[in-house]
Amino acid sequence: MSELQLKDLYDGFRDPEVISGFAKLIEQEAKKLKKPINIMEVCGGHTHSIMKFGLPQLLPKNINFIHGPGCPVCIMPKERIDHAYALAEQEDVILLTLGDMIKVPGSRGSLQDARAKGADVRFLYSPLDALKIAEENPAKKIIFFAIGFETTTPMTTALIDIVLKRSIKNIFFHINHVTVPEVMVELIDSRDEHVDSYNNRIDAFLGPSHVSVITGSKIYEEFPRKYNRPVVVAGFEPVDVMEAILMIVKQFNEERCELEIEYKRLVTHDGNIKAQKLIEKYFEKASLFKWRGLGNVPKSGYRLKSEYSAIDAEKIYADILPKDEIEDHKLCICGDILRGMAKPQECTIFGTACKPSTPLGSCMVSSEGACAAYYKYGNLI
Amino acid sequence: MNKTVTLAMGNGGEENNELISKVFYKAFKNEILEKSEDAAVIHGGELAFSTDSFTVSPLFFPGADIGKLAICGTCNDLAMMGAKPKYLTCSVIIEEGFSVRELEKIVRSMKIELENNGAIIVSGDTKVVPRGSVDKIFINTTGIGEIKKKGISSNLISEDDVIIVSRDIGCHGATIFAARESIELSTKLESDCASLTHQVQALIEANVKITALRDATRGGVSAVLNEWATQSNICIEVDEESIPVSEEVYGICEILGFEAVNLANEGTFVLAIKKEDAQKALEVLHGFENSANAVEIATVSDQYPKKVILKSSYGTKRFLDAPTGELLPRIC
Ligand code: SF4
Ligand code: SF4
Numbered sequence: 001m002s003e004l005q006l007k008d009l010y011d012g013f014r015d016p017e018v019i020s021g022f023a024k025l026i027e028q029e030a031k032k033l034k035k036p037i038n039i040m041e042v043c044g045g046h047t048h049s050i051m052k053f054g055l056p057q058l059l060p061k062n063i064n065f066i067h068g069p070g071c072p073v074c075i076m077p078k079e080r081i082d083h084a085y086a087l088a089e090q091e092d093v094i095l096l097t098l099g100d101m102i103k104v105p106g107s108r109g110s111l112q113d114a115r116a117k118g119a120d121v122r123f124l125y126s127p128l129d130a131l132k133i134a135e136e137n138p139a140k141k142i143i144f145f146a147i148g149f150e151t152t153t154p155m156t157t158a159l160i161d162i163v164l165k166r167s168i169k170n171i172f173f174h175i176n177h178v179t180v181p182e183v184m185v186e187l188i189d190s191r192d193e194h195v196d197s198y199n200n201r202i203d204a205f206l207g208p209s210h211v212s213v214i215t216g217s218k219i220y221e222e223f224p225r226k227y228n229r230p231v232v233v234a235g236f237e238p239v240d241v242m243e244a245i246l247m248i249v250k251q252f253n254e255e256r257c258e259l260e261i262e263y264k265r266l267v268t269h270d271g272n273i274k275a276q277k278l279i280e281k282y283f284e285k286a287s288l289f290k291w292r293g294l295g296n297v298p299k300s301g302y303r304l305k306s307e308y309s310a311i312d313a314e315k316i317y318a319d320i321l322p323k324d325e326i327e328d329h330k331l332c333i334c335g336d337i338l339r340g341m342a343k344p345q346e347c348t349i350f351g352t353a354c355k356p357s358t359p360l361g362s363c364m365v366s367s368e369g370a371c372a373a374y375y376k377y378g379n380l381i
Numbered sequence: 382m383n384k385t386v387t388l389a390m391g392n393g394g395e396e397n398n399e400l401i402s403k404v405f406y407k408a409f410k411n412e413i414l415e416k417s418e419d420a421a422v423i424h425g426g427e428l429a430f431s432t433d434s435f436t437v438s439p440l441f442f443p444g445a446d447i448g449k450l451a452i453c454g455t456c457n458d459l460a461m462m463g464a465k466p467k468y469l470t471c472s473v474i475i476e477e478g479f480s481v482r483e484l485e486k487i488v489r490s491m492k493i494e495l496e497n498n499g500a501i502i503v504s505g506d507t508k509v510v511p512r513g514s515v516d517k518i519f520i521n522t523t524g525i526g527e528i529k530k531k532g533i534s535s536n537l538i539s540e541d542d543v544i545i546v547s548r549d550i551g552c553h554g555a556t557i558f559a560a561r562e563s564i565e566l567s568t569k570l571e572s573d574c575a576s577l578t579h580q581v582q583a584l585i586e587a588n589v590k591i592t593a594l595r596d597a598t599r600g601g602v603s604a605v606l607n608e609w610a611t612q613s614n615i616c617i618e619v620d621e622e623s624i625p626v627s628e629e630v631y632g633i634c635e636i637l638g639f640e641a642v643n644l645a646n647e648g649t650f651v652l653a654i655k656k657e658d659a660q661k662a663l664e665v666l667h668g669f670e671n672s673a674n675a676v677e678i679a680t681v682s683d684q685y686p687k688k689v690i691l692k693s694s695y696g697t698k699r700f701l702d703a704p705t706g707e708l709l710p711r712i713c
Contacts, residue, residue: 016622016694023695054697099638116385125637367702377700 044071081106216271293334444571464526554644575648
């Protein structure tokens with residue numbers, strides 16, 4: 001990559017004047033709002049930018065963010081992490097996963113803990129790095145614990161494609177890919193009668209651009225149409241987020257409810273068809289996938305199709321993988337927090353039983369989670 | 382604390398501090414140790430004394446190698462207490478099968494760097510262990526330096542000080558990540574690994590009112606600022622825009638999801654200088670190639686004691702936390 005391209009990545013999108021300019025426009029527009037609005041940014045990447053650049057401080061009081069469930073790491077339920085832990089413990093296994101996944105605790109500890117006890121756990125920057133590790137360790141079984149939203153799914157399927165085409169015999173997969181639209185529906189229109197999604201306070205969604213680069217913006221069409229929630233698909237730079245907020249506020253003032261794209265740089269209606277085809281080829285939707293803090297969400301996770309059982313670690317190691325359901329902590333109110341109906345302090349175990357070092361719900365797991373942020377900063381800034 | 386030692390406990394951040402205080406400080410507790418400075422000040426304030434062990438993968442990387450690192454590391458710790466490095470010891474643990482040529486290369490770099498500091502190795506030890514017992518080579522150096530200016534301490538920073546950083550940050554960390562992940566970005570990126578003795582001595586000779594110095598190694602600039610905020614019970618307000626970060630380092634951070642302030646440095650230091658002498662300090666630093674872009678990055682206040690605040694150019698603020706855990710790439 002040349003330097004010039006690197007700079008292009010962010011240049012112009014962090015310009016203080018442009019950001020302040022948007023802040024002024026939003027303020028003017030927001031004065032006309034009839035009632036305050038709550039915008040959920042679905043994706044952890046957006047939460048990062050919002051926190052890192054301190055954007056809420058630039059917004060008028062009648063615009064609030066609700067930090068969404070969009071972190072593939074935080075939402076990984078203990079059951080799945082326990083799977084990874086059990087796999088990593090096998091003598092001849094090298095367990096691979098991405099980035100900060102190794103930090104999140106399951107019921108026996110995190111993958112980091114497993115590694116400290118002698119398991120061979122490694123994190124990758126790109127799934128394709130697995131090929132090299134497999135080649136260098138022919139006597140070992142390489143298991144890729146695949147995680148992530150629509151953005152990282154194609155990288156996993158690309159690896160699967162290579163493994164099958166080259167008949168590589170020592171790479172296996174444990175699939176935990178999840179999808180964004182289904183969990184958005186769960187928040188505002190849960191089919192679970194025990195869940196109070198009727199009273200959710202989410203007025204609009206900020207959709208992550210990188211997901212739509214793959215899937216196209218079409219995946220959000222039902223939200224304005226069926227659920228009366230505007231969606232703006234936005235990039236991750238502060239300027240992108242600010243522009244998207246302005247677009248949302250304008251929709252309310254002009255009484256529109258639409259799907260709009262702020263990130264026209266790369267997002268199209270149909271997305272990357274080739275990547276979608278590859279996903280369809282290898283994966284199917286599991287009827288339920290459990291999210292930490294939210295419970296089982298219908299059709300929100302992928303698994304390998306049965307014809308690929310030969311590389312499916314979940315099938316091959318079925319005997320050693322723990323099967324018991326682990327209940328989310330009964331007192332955890334992550335689900336309500338994610339729906340904008342409660343604040344972290346309202347949780348009775350906030351800061352006592354549930355802390356960043358011993359998180360019980362997803363909102364406490366990563367530093368971006370609502371509970372973790374409140375724990376650290378209270379209402380300081 | 383965890384029952385077993387995790388890699389996170391060695392990262393220079395919170396877990397690291399916890400391990401040190403709950404295990405080592407608890408056992409070894411004494412007045413000198415508890416000051417928790419870069420080097421211990423002993424012998425009535427005349428001598429600085431410090432030790433450090435080095436392991437790095439790869440052993441040779443753009444800008445330096447483990448040998449240079451091992452000398453700079455200990456000499457810089459001494460320099461940060463206003464001392465001139467004098468005598469060092471060196472013990473080496475080598476894995477069976479290690480190449481003698483590489484060993485010679487490493488020792489040559491050590492020699493050059495010792496000369497640069499005006500210090501000598503006066504005692505040493507070598508152990509060879511069976512394959513697999515260590516990763517290629519571990520080097521420990523311990524050093525004694527003669528203190529040229531007394532009273533430099535991280536416990537004394539106040540609102541009369543400003544905070545300066547000696548150069549653009551994060552080069553060592555970014556270089557190592559890039560080398561490990563074979564990210565080919567640009568030929569310009571190299572480790573900042575360098576001895577800081579001459580800069581510090583020049584500051585002392587120019588009579589600059591130095592309150593504290595610390596080299597921003599593991600945990601980067603953010604670890605130093607957080608330690609200072611805690612030790613001196615102050616709030617450090619950083620002007621985010623003013624922190625010098627090269628384009629190459631910024632690029633690596635964007636790709637891997639790191640922040641430059643958390644990346645390790647091996648020849649970059651942070652200074653707390655009395656306000657009235659800030660200009661003078663900058664002039665001295667600008668006379669050295671390795672600190673030609675030294676710049677003021679922060680002021681001290683009492684707004685949020687023991688905290689570090691980052692202020693953006695468009696008027697927002699956030700807390701800068703000490704890095705926790707291993708530095709891991711973000712996945713989204
Ligand atoms: S912890 Fe942060 S970076 Fe990691 S997946 Fe979650 S939101 Fe993304
Ligand atoms: S404090 Fe913990 S248990 Fe309570 S809602 Fe937040 S994550 Fe759940």
